[in-house]
Amino acid sequence: xxxxxxxxxxIERVLNHLLKLDSDSASGLKKLAGKQLSVAVxxxxxxxxxxxxDRVDVLVGMPDEEVKGDCHLALSxxxxxxxxxxxxxxxxxxxxxxxxxxxxxxxQQFSQLISELEIDWEEQLSQYTGDLVAHKAFxxxxxxxxNTQAQANRLVAxxxxxxxxxxxxxxPPILVVDFCDQVNExxxxxxxxxxxxxxxxxQSTTKPNKQSS
Amino acid sequence: MSNNQxxxxxxxxxxxxxxxxxxxxxxxxxxxFGFKQxxxxxxxxxxxxxxxxxxxxxxxxxxxxxxxxxxxxxxxTIDCSGVRAGHKVLDxxxxxxxxxxxxxxxxxxxxxxxxxxxxxxxxxxGREKLRNKGIVGNLEYVxxxxxxxxxxxxxxDVITIAFGLRNVTDKDKALASMYRVLKPGGRLLVLExxxxxxxxxxxxYDLYSFHLLPKMGQLVANDSESYQYLAESxxxxxxxxxxxxxxxxxxxxxxxxxxxxxxxxxxxxxxKF
Ligand SMILES: C[S@@+](CC[C@H](N)C(=O)[O-])C[C@H]1O[C@@H](n2cnc3c(N)ncnc32)[C@H](O)[C@@H]1O
Numbered sequence: 001x002x003x004x005x006x007x008x009x010x011i012e013r014v015l016n017h018l019l020k021l022d023s024d025s026a027s028g029l030k031k032l033a034g035k036q037l038s039v040a041v042x043x044x045x046x047x048x049x050x051x052x053x054d055r056v057d058v059l060v061g062m063p064d065e066e067v068k069g070d071c072h073l074a075l076s077x078x079x080x081x082x083x084x085x086x087x088x089x090x091x092x093x094x095x096x097x098x099x100x101x102x103x104x105x106x107x108q109q110f111s112q113l114i115s116e117l118e119i120d121w122e123e124q125l126s127q128y129t130g131d132l133v134a135h136k137a138f139x140x141x142x143x144x145x146x147n148t149q150a151q152a153n154r155l156v157a158x159x160x161x162x163x164x165x166x167x168x169x170x171x172p173p174i175l176v177v178d179f180c181d182q183v184n185e186x187x188x189x190x191x192x193x194x195x196x197x198x199x200x201x202x203q204s205t206t207k208p209n210k211q212s213s
Numbered sequence: 214m215s216n217n218q219x220x221x222x223x224x225x226x227x228x229x230x231x232x233x234x235x236x237x238x239x240x241x242x243x244x245x246f247g248f249k250q251x252x253x254x255x256x257x258x259x260x261x262x263x264x265x266x267x268x269x270x271x272x273x274x275x276x277x278x279x280x281x282x283x284x285x286x287x288x289x290t291i292d293c294s295g296v297r298a299g300h301k302v303l304d305x306x307x308x309x310x311x312x313x314x315x316x317x318x319x320x321x322x323x324x325x326x327x328x329x330x331x332x333x334x335x336x337x338x339g340r341e342k343l344r345n346k347g348i349v350g351n352l353e354y355v356x357x358x359x360x361x362x363x364x365x366x367x368x369x370d371v372i373t374i375a376f377g378l379r380n381v382t383d384k385d386k387a388l389a390s391m392y393r394v395l396k397p398g399g400r401l402l403v404l405e406x407x408x409x410x411x412x413x414x415x416x417x418y419d420l421y422s423f424h425l426l427p428k429m430g431q432l433v434a435n436d437s438e439s440y441q442y443l444a445e446s447x448x449x450x451x452x453x454x455x456x457x458x459x460x461x462x463x464x465x466x467x468x469x470x471x472x473x474x475x476x477x478x479x480x481x482x483x484x485k486f
Contacts, residue, residue: 005288034298034321053318054347060292067295 004046004060011048012058018117019055028113029054035106036069042076050110071106074099244382247445256382257358261332263439264308264380268334270434271309272342277429278440283376284311286478290373290404291315293471293482299323300370305359305391306330306377310339316371317343317352327364329357330377359387364394375404379450388463395485401465407472407479408452414475422447453479 019025032052038061040047047061049069061067079097092098100107244253251259267274275283290312296302298321304313307328316326328343330336336354343352357363359374359381372391381387391401409415422444430440451459453470456479460468465483472479 005285005292008292009285009288034323036298051319053321055318057315057318059319060288062293065295 008048008058008060012056015058016055019113022117025113025117026054028109028116029056031109032106032113035071035103036067037106037110038067038069038072040072040074042074052110068101069106071102071104072099073101073107245446245449247442247449249445253382257331260380260382263442264332265334266436267430267434267439268309268332268338270436271335271338274430274434274440277433278426282474286404286473286480287311287315287375289471289473290375290402290480291319293480294371294373294402295400296320296371301368301396302326303362303364303369303372303391303394304328305357305362305372305374306380307373307375308332308335308339308377310343312373312375313339313352314343314346314348316373317348317350320351322351324351326352327355327369328352329355329359329362331356331358360390361386362390362394366393367396368394370396370399371402372399373402373404376406378403378405378456379446384451385459385463388459388465392464392485397485400482400484401460403456403460403481405456405479405481406447406450407456407470407476410472410476414477418477453481456481 019029029052033054035052037050037052038047039050040061046063047067049059049061049067051057051059075092075098079092093100242253243250244256245251246256246259264271279286294302294316296316296319298319300320301324302313302316302320304310304316304326307313307330310328313326313328316324320326328336328339330339333356336356340354343349355363359377360383372395374391378384378387388401395401409418423441426444427437427441430443431437434440450456453472453476457468457470460481460483464485466486468481468483470479470481
């Protein structure tokens with residue numbers, strides 16, 4: 001179970017650090033104070049709960065206790081990818097691919113808060129690599145972070161647009177998006193590695209004589 | 214961290230010299246202090262001595278001893294608390310206030326958090342730390358013995374006691390007292406060292422806590438005896454099933470526990486209905 005707490009702790013640290021750096025964020029955060037947003041990504045074993053005060057506390061939802069907070073989002077990683085295309089959002093809701101419950105303003109305000117922060121993930125994360133908790137949670141490596149940074153920036157822009165254009169629809173927190181992207185990236189990187197290993201294995205068994213160099 | 218100069222006269226012998234019997238000892242006037250048998254009346258002041266002695270270095274030692282993992286154990290505890298804005302929370306034996314600080318943010322301005330501890334020196338370190346972090350407003354500090362809590366019946370939505378119960382002289386009495394001040398529908402969370410579930414882990418852990426830990430205590434806090442006591446008190450603490458049973462005896466329902474780090478630590482949960 002502690003894996004969940006490692007992740008929530010790392011997200012919380014990075015997020016609060018950034019909010020502190022950005023003096024403009026205080027007013028955005030004030031609007032959210034006292035509110036709770038829960039986000040369930042189907043592929044993650046646990047939902048994340050964002051609690052707002054003069055900071056953001058990130059909790060892990062427990063399986064025996066459903067916490068929906070003031071606003072609740074449920075969606076799959078595949079849906080996260082599709083959110084990049086704003087024109088699809090209404091259809092996603094109609095197809096039940098995206099569930100939005102409760103006070104949508106909370107999700108909108110949160111996504112606005114996040115999108116206004118200019119997140120340089122690489123720089124932020126490098127500050128925490130000495131820290132046991134963040135280090136473990138983000139041991140995915142520097143390269144991955146660089147890739148994700150570009151993706152996250154793109155997503156932040158798209159989701160911010162979506163929040164404005166689609167009145168009834170709010171964007172999910174970018175940090176979950178980011179985390180899922182990292183997981184996806186890691187998955188395809190391992191798939192590629194596995195394929196490569198399989199190929200090498202095949203080569204070495206089928207052509208033993210040509211492998212001398 | 215500033216040195217703590219608080220004179221510590223927090224243990225009133227009239228509070229601690231109870232006469233109820235304890236399951237821990239054949240002689241009802243005796244209880245354990247680590248591996249030693251001591252007079253019940255004495256234990257609280259001896260425990261106070263330990264925490265008075267370690268107060269100033271407590272946070273550093275906590276990080277060192279657990280290699281930072283205590284933060285994750287505490288996060289898990291909060292995740293299991295079901296705490297919401299407006300709740301009243303008691304962080305009992307709260308010491309330097311790690312849990313209370315977090316709860317203060319989670320319950321918001323309409324909620325209330327009470328950080329209670331028997332030891333004035335620990336409370337002072339906690340108060341200073343939380344003030345420096347800007348945590349004020351909905352947080353109160355109360356010097357109190359877990360065995361006789363100075364709060365009304367049915368008062369709190371959540372009670373936590375983290376690494377505190379094993380230091381309490383009469384644990385049954387303390388659990389009953391917590392039950393009394395908990396609201397119906399409220400829950401108690403006990404985070405405490407417990408019994409590792411694997412033999413290899415038990416061996417490594419013994420080696421660590423009886424040999425390395427007192428040495429670290431000596432080096433960092435210049436106090437190996439207190440850390441020797443901590444290691445011993447951990448072994449004397451009831452195991453998972455025993456504590457669960459004790460909670461049920463005190464009246465808690467739907468009790469359960471969750472082993473963390475292989476059972477080195479367990480989180481027990483119980484409800485009052
Ligand atoms: C190991 S510290 C834990 C502090 C904090 N909860 C944490 O997890 O970091 C144990 C605390 O229990 C307190 N304590 C011991 N006996 C107590 C009692 N009978 N009632 C209340 N607090 C007690 C000590 O003063 C000490 O601050």
